[in-house]
Amino acid sequence: xxxxxxxxxxxxxxxxxxxxxxxxxxxxxxxxxxxxxxxxxxxxxxxxxxxxxxxxxxxxxxxxxxxxxxxxxxxxxxxxxxxxxxxxxxxxxxxxxxxxxxxxxxxxxx
Amino acid sequence: xxxxxxxxxxxxxxxxxxxxxxxxxxxxxxxxxxxxxxxxxxxxxxxxxxxxxxxxxxxxxxxxxxxxxxxxxxxxxxxxxxxxxxxxxxxxxxxxxxxxxxxxxxxxxxxxx
Numbered sequence: 001x002x003x004x005x006x007x008x009x010x011x012x013x014x015x016x017x018x019x020x021x022x023x024x025x026x027x028x029x030x031x032x033x034x035x036x037x038x039x040x041x042x043x044x045x046x047x048x049x050x051x052x053x054x055x056x057x058x059x060x061x062x063x064x065x066x067x068x069x070x071x072x073x074x075x076x077x078x079x080x081x082x083x084x085x086x087x088x089x090x091x092x093x094x095x096x097x098x099x100x101x102x103x104x105x106x107x108x109x110x
Numbered sequence: 111x112x113x114x115x116x117x118x119x120x121x122x123x124x125x126x127x128x129x130x131x132x133x134x135x136x137x138x139x140x141x142x143x144x145x146x147x148x149x150x151x152x153x154x155x156x157x158x159x160x161x162x163x164x165x166x167x168x169x170x171x172x173x174x175x176x177x178x179x180x181x182x183x184x185x186x187x188x189x190x191x192x193x194x195x196x197x198x199x200x201x202x203x204x205x206x207x208x209x210x211x212x213x214x215x216x217x218x219x220x221x222x223x
Contacts, residue, residue, distance in 0.1 A: 032210045043200050043214035044154075087154070091210050096142065096161070097169065098212060102153040 006101035029093030133201030
C-alpha cells in the first residue's frame with residue numbers, strides 16, 4: 001500500500017535555529033512529491049513540487065530536496081512567521097489523487 | 111489569476127440533518143476538482159474527485175455524495191449527517207493541462223452535534 005510518513009510530528013525551534021523536516025514515502029512509481037504549508041483553520045498552501053531524485057527547490061528560507069526514498073524540507077534561520085503545519089504528499093504512477101502525510105507542526109519562538 | 115471559494119466557512123448541524131457544502135473556482139476552465147476531509151491527527155482523506163461535469167469518483171464509501179453541476183462548481187452533500195462526519199472539509203482544484211499540484215480552498219469547519 002502506498003504510504004507517506006512525516007517526522008517529527010512536532011518541532012519546536014528558536015528563531016534562527018535551522019532544522020529539517022522529513023517525509024519518507026513508499027509509492028509505486030513516484031510521479032511527484034509535493035510540499036504544502038497549512039496555517040491553523042486554513043486550507044493548505046502549495047509550496048513545491050519535486051519530480052526526480054536530486055532535484056531541489058527553494059523559496060525564501062525553505063529548501064526542499066528529494067531522494068529515492070524521502071524528501072526533506074530544510075528551514076534556514078526560521079522566523080516566528082514560519083510557524084505552521086507542513087504537509088508532504090506524493091502521487092503514484094496510477095493515481096489522479098495525492099497521498100498525504102499527517103504533517104509536521106513547526107513552532108518557532110523568538 | 112485563479113481563486114477558489116468555499117462556503118459556508120463554519121457549520122453546526124444536528125445528527126440526522128442534511129448537508130450541502132459548495133465550492134467554486136474562478137479563472138480557469140475544465141479543472142479537476144477534489145473534496146477532502148481533514149480530521150485531527152488523521153491527515154487529509156480524499157473523499158471525491160471529478161474530471162468533468164457530472165463525472166464523480168468516490169474514494170471512500172460513506173453517507174456523503176458529491177455532484178458537479180457546472181464546470182467550476184463542486185458540491186458535497188449528505189441526506190443524514192452522522193457524528194463521525196464532523197471535520198474540516200477542503201475543496202481543491204488542479205489545472206487540467208499542467209502539473210499535478212492541487213490548490214486548496216479556505217475550508218469548511220463542520221461540527222455535527
